Amino acid sequence: MRTYIIRRLILMIPTLVGVTVLVFSMVRFLPGDVIDQMLGEYRISIKSEQELRAKLGLDRPLYSQYFAWIGDVVQGDLGRSLRSDRGVLWELRQRLPASVELGVLAIAFSITLAVPIGVASAIRQDTWVDYAARSFSIMALSAPSFWLGILVITFPAIWWQWSPPVGYRHIWDDPVQNLQIMALPAAILGLVTNGTVMRLTRAQMLEVMRQDYIRTAWAKGLRGRTVVVRHAMKNALIPVVTVIGLQIPILVGGSVVMESIFGIPGMGTYLIQAIQNRDYPIVQGVNLLVAGVVIATNLLVDISYSYLDPRIKYQ
Numbered sequence: 001m002r003t004y005i006i007r008r009l010i011l012m013i014p015t016l017v018g019v020t021v022l023v024f025s026m027v028r029f030l031p032g033d034v035i036d037q038m039l040g041e042y043r044i045s046i047k048s049e050q051e052l053r054a055k056l057g058l059d060r061p062l063y064s065q066y067f068a069w070i071g072d073v074v075q076g077d078l079g080r081s082l083r084s085d086r087g088v089l090w091e092l093r094q095r096l097p098a099s100v101e102l103g104v105l106a107i108a109f110s111i112t113l114a115v116p117i118g119v120a121s122a123i124r125q126d127t128w129v130d131y132a133a134r135s136f137s138i139m140a141l142s143a144p145s146f147w148l149g150i151l152v153i154t155f156p157a158i159w160w161q162w163s164p165p166v167g168y169r170h171i172w173d174d175p176v177q178n179l180q181i182m183a184l185p186a187a188i189l190g191l192v193t194n195g196t197v198m199r200l201t202r203a204q205m206l207e208v209m210r211q212d213y214i215r216t217a218w219a220k221g222l223r224g225r226t227v228v229v230r231h232a233m234k235n236a237l238i239p240v241v242t243v244i245g246l247q248i249p250i251l252v253g254g255s256v257v258m259e260s261i262f263g264i265p266g267m268g269t270y271l272i273q274a275i276q277n278r279d280y281p282i283v284q285g286v287n288l289l290v291a292g293v294v295i296a297t298n299l300l301v302d303i304s305y306s307y308l309d310p311r312i313k314y315q
Contacts, residue, residue: 005303012295019291020073020284024066027275027283034058034082034278056082069284078288079281081274088285091270096289098168099266101178102255103248105186110193111244118201118240119233122209133198141195148188149261166263185258193247200243204236245301248294 035053053059057068072079078088114137121133156162164184171178208214209232217227256268267286274282 005299008299008302012299015295016288016291020070020288021066023284023287023291024069024280025062027280028062030275030278034280069281073288078285081282082279083277088281091282092267092285092289095265095267095270097170098264099255099259099268101171101182102186102189102258102264102266105182106189106255107193107244107247109187109190110197110247113190114194114197115201115237115240118198119205119228121198121202122205123228125206130202133202137195137198139195140191140198143191145188145192146257146261148191149185149258152184152188153261164262168263168265181262181264185262185264189255189258193244196243196247197240201236201240204239205232208232208236241301241304245297248297 034056035058050059057065060068069079076089078092080087081091117133117136121130124130153164165177165181168181169177214227214232255266256271258264259266259268260272267289271283271286273279274286
């Protein structure tokens with residue numbers, strides 16, 4: 001196991017290098033740059049524009065800018081905002097907790113809802129429970145999270161004069177207020193993965209429940225809960241864990257929209273503002289961080305297989 005983890009960690013390096021090249025290149029394909037944005041807001045002379053480009057390092061060749069940025073990243077510095085001149089790493093430390101909390105709550109909501117319903121749907125196959133669960137999963141797959149978010153804000157305000165609480169409070173400052181603010185967007189974001197996880201759990205449970213060792217467990221007189229939880233679920237959850245890990249990028253993308261709709265000061269809001277302002281260091285830093293999280297999540301998912309199924313060994 002240790003050798004496998006070390007090998008995977010080494011393979012992460014070229015993957016992250018490829019991500020840095022891709023992000024660095026694509027963000028510069030956007031029309032205009034931060035100087036052009038400033039020209040639209042302030043009256044700057046041509047001489048001042050040239051001096052500003054030189055100060056921000058935008059007058060250098062792209063390969064020179066890339067290697068200078070990579071050199072800073074290796075030293076733990078994600079650069080400074082071209083607009084505010086604040087450190088990107090410092091800004092991310094302020095905004096990362098809100099985004100992480102939103103993602104964790106969304107995954108927790110999805111798992112606690114989708115897995116039990118998927119198991120119940122498989123055990124009660126072709127009953128009203130199964131039909132209701134399958135209908136709910138199709139609805140969850142069909143409804144975009146941004147559309148649900150807008151509906152949740154609009155219609156309760158029109159019908160009942162109620163709107164979700166606004167103004168983010170840190171969980172350590174006011175846990176109750178924080179959960180009141182985060183619960184609704186997390187629940188909506190969790191629906192993004194609910195349908196997929198629910199249907200896959202049902203399909204895997206149906207397959208596992210037909211295996212010979214499950215019939216043997218029933219024949220031995222074991223309780224139904226023991227057969228389902230200890231024998232069937234652990235084997236059925238391996239593909240489900242894989243799908244949950246693959247849903248992390250979708251949750252990251254959905255959090256960008258949810259943070260904007262509900263006014264949560266997380267990385268999503270920070271990224272949108274940076275793209276609008278063509279603030280390259282912020283866009284590059286956020287995408288590099290997200291890529292690292294996705295790669296690390298996939299590694300943790302692979303390691304979890306050996307726990308769910310002891311027959312899986314890594315060498």
